[in-house]
Amino acid sequence: MRVLLVEDEQPLAKYVAVGLRKHGFAVDLALDGRTALDKCAVTPYDVVVLDRDLPVVHGDAVCRQLAQQGTARILMLTASGTVEDRVEGLTLGADDYLGKPFAFSELVARVRALSRRSTPARPPVLRAADVVLDPARRTVERAGRLLHLTPKEFGVLEQLLAAGGDVISAETLLDKVWDEHADPFTNAVRITVGTLRRKLGDPPLIDTVTSAGYRVRACPAT
Numbered sequence: 001m002r003v004l005l006v007e008d009e010q011p012l013a014k015y016v017a018v019g020l021r022k023h024g025f026a027v028d029l030a031l032d033g034r035t036a037l038d039k040c041a042v043t044p045y046d047v048v049v050l051d052r053d054l055p056v057v058h059g060d061a062v063c064r065q066l067a068q069q070g071t072a073r074i075l076m077l078t079a080s081g082t083v084e085d086r087v088e089g090l091t092l093g094a095d096d097y098l099g100k101p102f103a104f105s106e107l108v109a110r111v112r113a114l115s116r117r118s119t120p121a122r123p124p125v126l127r128a129a130d131v132v133l134d135p136a137r138r139t140v141e142r143a144g145r146l147l148h149l150t151p152k153e154f155g156v157l158e159q160l161l162a163a164g165g166d167v168i169s170a171e172t173l174l175d176k177v178w179d180e181h182a183d184p185f186t187n188a189v190r191i192t193v194g195t196l197r198r199k200l201g202d203p204p205l206i207d208t209v210t211s212a213g214y215r216v217r218a219c220p221a222t
Contacts (some may be wrong), residue, residue: 001115002026002176002207007038023108024151026179033057037065045072047114052078052089060092065094073114102149112136126161126215131205133161142200148203152177153196160206160216169213
């Protein structure tokens, strides 16, 4: 899942970004409103975590413009936590509002909840054949056996399962699972899919579609 964190306080921005990455999110960072808008113009983010009091372009203006575009869910993360502030933020187009200080576990839960509001809605637990992936608990099981995946392997499998058998290109996987620092010419996706296949074992779950990408193999649940 690709997240844009917009926060002008650099120590807090670094803390939140590191924490979200530990929970498996691909996180890009913007320190002002103009940079946030520029990044959103070129990258399809799933969720934007948006501070309200931003330099260059105020967070309210950023929220209003992103809401009009309708390309990402918006979580306002700000010290302005009164009822009036929350109502105003939601009126501007935010999908959710979390005041500072906050519990990090709540932030993670809210970001995941927003990602499930996509169209079509994503179920809280993803399944294919005898594979079960729980994004909230960060667990993957096959036939009841717990698998130990790296964050990138987990992210790739999550995207493939969420697609429900549709083909996902390597470029889309790179965009959703890695962040803006990823080399677009890297073979990281191919390598990650290879190690993921080995960990999933037999029968094979992931098919390669020549010149198109990857998909979860259509097979009945057990």
